[in-house]
Amino acid sequence: MTAARSIVVERPGTFRLAAAGAPPEPGPGEVRVAVHAAGVCASDREVYDGTRADGYVRYPVVPGHEWSGTVAAAGPGVDPALVGRKCVGEGFRACQTCERCRSGETSLCTAGYEETGFTRPGAFADHLVLPARLLHLLDDDANLTAAALLEPAAVVAAAVLRAAPRPGERVAVVGAGTLGLLAVQFLAASTPAELLAVDPRDRPRRQALDLGAGRAADPAEAKELHGRYDLVVETAGAPGTARDSCLLARRGGRVVLTGMPEPGAHGIDPVHLSVSQLTIASVFGAPPSAWAYATHAFNHGLLRPAALITHQLPLESFGEAVRLVGSGDPEVGKVLLKP
Template identity: 85%
Template sequence: MTTGRSVVVEAPRRHRLATADHPPEPGPGEVRVAVHAAGVCASDREVYEGTRADGYVRYPVVPGHEWSGTVEAVGPGTDPALVGARTVGEGFRACQVCARCRSGETSLCTAGYEETGFTQPGAFADHLVLPARLLHLLPDDADLTAAALLEPAAVVAAAVLRAAPRPAERVAVVGAGTLGLLAVQLLAASSPAELVAVDPRDRPGEQARTFGADRAATPAEAAELHGRFDLVVETAGAPGTARDACLLARRGGRVVLTGLPAPGAHGIDAVHLSVSQLTVASVFGAPPAAWAYATRAFAAGLLRPAPLITHRLPLESFGEAVELVGSGDPEVGKVLLEP
């Protein structure tokens, strides 16, 4: 009887379900987590298809960077009280000693890129081993299925912390996928005077309203709103959405970009940026402060990820999960793999 399975992507478009006779052993300062659920996102599809940027994946690899689970074992020097704790965890394996890490900006670590599910074994597996310092513990009664979305929620939290929304501001969210709908939830908690979600699809727009948006607008309708918003958070990563987000911002407004467009995306108009005196920031991943914010918001009920989940599949269905994520079907929300 095997006690450990994992999805291994050997090379682009080549994967297998590996089995082991025993679970991996945590080393000094590490824990072993029994994975409850792991989300499949567009970057996992990039890993599978071989389109992820050079340096940001290392084959063979076990993907899976969005996960939740329960601490099952600890390595030497790790607090044994962690065993049994429900948890999520950061993905970046930052060095902790460079100037950026020392300032708390671990997603900007200058020692080189290392991340769970891309260059280190991820959570499309029965078990995940990672440094205990990366854990963010959850309440004992936390919904672990919903908690699997706390990684994208942490990215959104990083954007919201950077944006610093203030009550009574006009706010727009460009894109109503997983990131966008989580952003709507966090931004609604800041009591905006107006909160608009921009997306070409009907179903995500309807969901945005249930999460606190005042209205949903298609990109064509949003063109009538150019120059209106104090704050715009872009989450779509489509070819023109960074540019569109800047056009939606009022003069002197703020824009935070979280989507990752493919090469060749439309550039931001430098003249518009300068003349309008916009403040534009970008987010890649999430530092510890954003993780702490997201997990607190989840525990407090301000973040409700569960309604975003549309598919729950076993590890054996990794190929089907990847196809669902890339299908473009508006009825497909967050897809989970459950060991």
């Protein structure tokens, strides 16, 4: 049997390609997934650099929280019919019993943070073991390479569900990276009267237009549009994008923050917030309802993430993948590792 490989980040700045003698065996209630592709994002770069917030990573760790694959084995108590099914899966290992979990808000689990790829072994590996209850099944003819983007799509779906866009609204998306371009697709399906994408980079702005935005602007141009939008979805996590998103919203408008800024980001003016009577929500991760929404949209062709992928690298090229993600090159879109 071929050795089962995985990328192990031993500590910040240090990783190795490990090989076990056999694939891991799923325990009761678990499945083993043969990983087809796994996305590399800024959070994985944080794991490697050691800049992820305290409590949100546990070394040594196998990263990889964005993935797609095929169920290869079912543990005791799991329906054997799952074997052979294409799938993606939730990352949060919520307790299922606390008040927040019972309310469906698994990303707010009060039992403590546990997530695939950060505190539990992730998908930068040939195989991944996880609870079967976290699976979301794909159609038999699903494009598994594109499906590796369903984790960020679920985060965006959580934002869109929170935003509750209505037909005919003026909508803006701030940031046209992976999250932003997925948000453009979701929001275009709500038939807005206007859909703006804001990004300082040329390529993402062009791609946003191809994916459903009616207008694209750089941040300087967007200043002329302050106070115009019913709904603003922020996806960049740059130092000033939360503040700028609130300025784009009309009085009484709604803003949903999905980007994860670093410490020291610009604050939101409380006077502007109060006088404008804005409704602001934030998203961290995705509950099962958002995963179901994203998977449904993907299975029915409403979500087309394949266009966002610019690089596909073998598992042993993890170092190069991390470099690309942190390069700042505007031509780098989604980077995948493929075992």
